[in-house]
Amino acid sequence: MKRINALKLIAAQFEDELVICNIGFPSRELYAVKDSVNHFYMLGSMGMASSIGLGLALAQKRKVVALDGDGSLLMNLGSLVTIYNQKPENFILVVLDNECYGSTGSQCTYATTVDLSRLAAAVGFKNIFKFTDPEKKLDLKTVLEVEGPVFIHVKVEAGNADVPVIDMEPEEIKERFMVGLK
Amino acid sequence: MDSSEAVYKGLKKAGVNFVVSLPCVNLGKIMEMVDCDPDIIHIPVTREEEGFGICAGAYMGGKKTAILMQNSGLGNSVNVLASLYKLYQLPLLMVMSHRGTKGEFMSAQIPMGEATPGVLDALEIAYFLPKTPEDACKILSGAWLLSEMGGSPVAMLLEIEYW
Ligand SMILES: Cc1ncc(C[n+]2csc(CCOP(=O)(O)OP(=O)(O)O)c2C)c(N)n1
Numbered sequence: 001m002k003r004i005n006a007l008k009l010i011a012a013q014f015e016d017e018l019v020i021c022n023i024g025f026p027s028r029e030l031y032a033v034k035d036s037v038n039h040f041y042m043l044g045s046m047g048m049a050s051s052i053g054l055g056l057a058l059a060q061k062r063k064v065v066a067l068d069g070d071g072s073l074l075m076n077l078g079s080l081v082t083i084y085n086q087k088p089e090n091f092i093l094v095v096l097d098n099e100c101y102g103s104t105g106s107q108c109t110y111a112t113t114v115d116l117s118r119l120a121a122a123v124g125f126k127n128i129f130k131f132t133d134p135e136k137k138l139d140l141k142t143v144l145e146v147e148g149p150v151f152i153h154v155k156v157e158a159g160n161a162d163v164p165v166i167d168m169e170p171e172e173i174k175e176r177f178m179v180g181l182k
Numbered sequence: 183m184d185s186s187e188a189v190y191k192g193l194k195k196a197g198v199n200f201v202v203s204l205p206c207v208n209l210g211k212i213m214e215m216v217d218c219d220p221d222i223i224h225i226p227v228t229r230e231e232e233g234f235g236i237c238a239g240a241y242m243g244g245k246k247t248a249i250l251m252q253n254s255g256l257g258n259s260v261n262v263l264a265s266l267y268k269l270y271q272l273p274l275l276m277v278m279s280h281r282g283t284k285g286e287f288m289s290a291q292i293p294m295g296e297a298t299p300g301v302l303d304a305l306e307i308a309y310f311l312p313k314t315p316e317d318a319c320k321i322l323s324g325a326w327l328l329s330e331m332g333g334s335p336v337a338m339l340l341e342i343e344y345w
């Protein structure tokens with residue numbers, strides 16, 4: 001499954017969830033398939049999606065979903081340990097794993113040899129869901145019901161969709177998101 | 183006033199209610215006070231950069247945030263400060279133990295200690311250098327407003343002689 005299709009399927013199942021989306025093409029693709037006041041698009045700070053999501057989940061009660069990438073998670077692996085220890089019930093970490101740095105030309109990451117779900121399990125995560133079969137529908141019904149922190153591992157194909165850059169200023173992204181939260 | 187208590191009181195007066203930390207020997211007492219405070223969420227982190235990410239999310243979720251860190255951790259966090267905090271104009275109080283300053287006994291601390299003010303200048307992050315606990319407390323009390331109005335982190339460098 002292409003990443004943009006995974007994003008489309010995932011975003012369609014969100015109602016009130018707050019979404020922190022990873023830098024680069026993931027944010028551009030999400031913006032193209034579905035935009036919402038509940039979306040915060042990262043334009044920089046590679047690796048920080050899971051941390052921003054964790055802070056947001058700890059600060060308020062609504063459910064938070066961080067849409068991370070394999071390369072970005074590998075850049076901030078300590079985040080898994082902190083999330084596990086803080087045990088935010090309202091936090092879901094989704095890793096869109098294409099085994100590469102997709103946004104910069106699909107150079108391989110070490111996710112080619114390391115199973116990120118097993119890594120999360122070794123850290124101690126109890127609720128881990130792995131979606132590998134491209135034909136199997138990405139159904140998040142049970143996932144959205146279990147208590148967090150939840151780790152969702154979605155295997156996707158390498159490659160980016162032909163979508164434009166996000167035509168919002170960083171401050172606009174922040175203001176809209178924060179106003180929506182009030 | 184005790185040097186650690188002054189920082190804690192200043193943060194309280196500023197209304198800070200969410201703190202991330204990574205220890206320096208000089209920060210131990212403040213970390214304990216923050217940890218014992220039922221009105222402050224305290225999150226120990228594995229790397230300062232991660233702490234900045236967590237505080238950004240917490241701020242958007244309505245909290246007033248601060249990080250307790252050694253100046254070495256500034257080196258671990260330059261990109262998140264530039265491409266998250268500066269880019270989106272986010273506030274944060276950075277309380278930094280500034281090692282490698284006058285009286286330092288570990289030569290290993292000196293290079294990053296000397297680089298620290300220049301790194302903050304390059305990031306256009308304003309910083310204060312209080313000499314006494316009274317100063318630190320007073321500056322911190324007003325620092326959140328300054329940070330939020332300026333749309334930028336504000337730092338406090340606590341040199342070895344401060345403690
Ligand atoms: C600190 C830093 N290093 C490198 C980059 C360049 N960069 C931007 S996006 C990206 C790839 C991210 O990979 P991944 O998280 O797997 O997401 P994907 O694009 O594959 O979905 C890289 C390397 C950057 N923006 N910041």
Ligand SMILES: [Mg+2]
Pocket residue numbers: 069070071096097098099100101102
């Ligand atoms: Mg990737």
